Amino acid sequence: MFALRRVFTLALVSVACASQLNVRQATNTNAAINSAVDTLDETLHHVGPTILTLMANQTASDTTIGQQMTALETAFNKTTATLTGIAVSAGSTTVKPTNDDISITYSDVMALTATSLSGIIAQGKVPGFPAMVATLDPIMAKTTLQLNVTSPASLVLVHRMMLDASQFFVAEKFTQTLAALGF
Numbered sequence: 482m483f484a485l486r487r488v489f490t491l492a493l494v495s496v497a498c499a500s501q502l503n504v505r506q507a508t509n510t511n512a513a514i515n516s517a518v519d520t521l522d523e524t525l526h527h528v529g530p531t532i533l534t535l536m537a538n539q540t541a542s543d544t545t546i547g548q549q550m551t552a553l554e555t556a557f558n559k560t561t562a563t564l565t566g567i568a569v570s571a572g573s574t575t576v577k578p579t580n581d582d583i584s585i586t587y588s589d590v591m592a593l594t595a596t597s598l599s600g601i602i603a604q605g606k607v608p609g610f611p612a613m614v615a616t617l618d619p620i621m622a623k624t625t626l627q628l629n630v631t632s633p634a635s636l637v638l639v640h641r642m643m644l645d646a647s648q649f650f651v652a653e654k655f656t657q658t659l660a661a662l663g664f
């Protein structure tokens with residue numbers, strides 16, 4: 482009886498240890514996450530300046546800005562799909578790319594999106610812009626929330642880094658993205 486109870490207790494202990502081990506051994510997938518966010522950031526470094534040039538050279542229209550907004554939809558959709566396919570990261574505050582590296586790059590993505598679109602309403606050349614925002618907003622919110630799942634709590638730093646630029650999202654009416662970012 483005593484022996485049996487001992488075996489039972491040992492079994493319980495080993496189950497408890499195994500589940501703790503699983504938590505401890507969760508993979509640091511930051512490299513894959515960082516790569517996906519970097520790719521998105523590269524797209525923004527291309528699309529953002531194009532939008533600014535279209536406004537500066539007086540060729541902003543539903544057609545030209547619409548093409549850039551579609552490029553953004555595609556890029557954010559692709560990022561969501563990539564992030565969804567990556568295991569939730571155990572993360573690291575020391576090994577590169579760190580959790581903060583990922584959040585900082587995503588903040589750059591958010592700030593570039595917010596600022597490069599900021600003159601469109603005032604210029605008045607793109608009547609379809611509100612409808613374009615209404616399409617892009619939930620797509621971007623989805624990417625943002627997925628980032629926070631795959632890189633847990635990564636939005637805490639993104640929120641802080643977006644304290645200033647979030648005003649542009651407010652003016653452009655990216656309500657779902659703002660909510661995802663905690664505004």
Ligand SMILES: *[C@@H]1O[C@H](CO)[C@@H](O)[C@H](O)[C@H]1NC(C)=O
Pocket residue numbers: 531534535538540
């Ligand atoms: C305006 O800028 C866009 C984007 O860079 C470019 O494709 C287009 O050729 C330019 N148009 C004029 C008239 O300068």
Ligand SMILES: *[C@@H]1O[C@H](CO)[C@@H](O)[C@H](O)[C@H]1NC(C)=O
Pocket residue numbers: 551554555558620
């Ligand atoms: C992005 O994804 C949404 C739904 O997930 C879909 O409705 C939309 O057509 C996609 N847009 C592009 C440009 O890929």
Ligand SMILES: *[C@@H]1O[C@H](CO)[C@@H](O)[C@H](O)[C@H]1NC(C)=O
Pocket residue numbers: 626629630633634635636660661662663
């Ligand atoms: C982000 O993730 C953290 C924990 O991983 C959670 O507490 C927080 O509510 C999430 N934020 C959003 C906007 O979902």
